[in-house]
Amino acid sequence: MRTLFLRIFLSFWAAMLLVLLSTAGVAWYRLSQVQSVTIRQLGEEAEAALYSGGVPAMRTWLAETQRKYPGRPIYVVGQTGEDILDRPLPQALRSYARRMREAGFFGVGVLPSRRNDPLLLTPLFTDRDGSVYTVMIDTAGWPLSALRDTDVRLLLLAFALVVSGLVCWLLARYVSKPVVHLQASARSLAAGNLDTHVAEDFSRRKDELGVLARDFDTMADHVRNLIASKETLLRAMSHELRSPLARLRVALGLARREGADLTRQLDRIELEAERLDEIIGQMLQLSQLRVVEHQLPREPLDLTILLSEVVDDARLEATAVNKQVEWKAGPPVPFDGDHALLRSAIENVLRNAVRFTTQNTAVMVSLIAEGRDIRIVIEDHGPGIPEAELERVFEPFYRVAESRDRDSGGTGLGLAITARIIHLYSGTVRAFNRGGEGLKVEITLPALA
Structure with missing residues (x-):
């Protein structure tokens, strides 16, 4: 059971199943008390009561017997087809009594019951005046008829309370214990224990x-x-x-x-x-x-146009210091993002490349859309970066030792801003030393599906 939902569901299901099984068990137990007294014994007791005190004595015997075995409706039916206690007969017993009268079996013998007749009955017995009687037991609704017994109902109620209470207590403990632990941990975190x-x-x-x-x-x-x-x-x-x-x-x-x-x-x-x-x-x-991650602005834009704008601005700075920026616009490359944020990310890398590339050299810019990736590659002819520091250049305020002089013009935040913006758009930015000299920065963004 891997989910809390399943555990709760099965726990309550098991509790209900235990209650149902206990209901059936108690009912069968009570019925077994009646079954221990055969229908023939009931007939003999009824006949003895009739002989000893007539119909009034048999009525008294039937009332006491019914109280003794409340799970089984017991009737004594005369040849008129009526119960001697004037109780209405169930449909099955009423139909059977009618068939007995129609067949003339009262006073002769017992009509064999049909296979699906929900009843048990005794052999016929007669009063001194010739009246004929038989004891009938309605078997319809067994074993739920045992629930008519007050003791049975109280026992089942107690059992249901115990079972459901135990299951619910175990379930509540199972759920609340980790929740309390989480609560304590949350308070510890709120108190400053990071x-x-x-x-x-x-x-x-x-x-x-x-x-x-x-x-x-x-x-x-x-x-x-x-x-x-x-x-x-x-x-x-x-x-x-x-x-x-x-x-x-x-x-x-x-x-x-x-x-x-x-x-x-x-x-x-x-x-x-x-x-x-x-x-x-x-x-x-x-x-x-x-x-800004959870409210990241997105709008359709063309990266080719965006990159052309950034390159045009960078060329003005590069030309003033005898440097060039090489870029050839290609086909449109659609992307969903914020124009200002993406421009800032690319511009930080490109201005950095223009700043460190040597004079009379060019910074090369390319835009490549391949499959699921869009790559923006910016390469310069500068001094490069020690291999051990390539990943750290994207940390805030980090500077390579050789470029720490403030006259280089950098604050150490530009590449950190670039890395953060690209990360917000599920992309990556990496730096590589070129084979000869210079640095290559590669920005990778996910292409539109």
């Missing part, structure tokens, strides 16, 4: 509660990683902001000196202020991307 896990205690469970426990651990890991990344980001941001702020203070100190070159120092202050603004802007963008 290492809280519960799946180990539910390792053998394959039902919904086991799945819930594993989902809880996934959530806890995600929360822990999110908080850890936030803290790392804050530490990195504080470090990154200190450098331009320190240079601002130096520039202000130099500007206050007599005879200082104010224009140069003001230019430096302006440059550092722009860098601060860029860092803060990219930090805000990266922070927003961490919460």
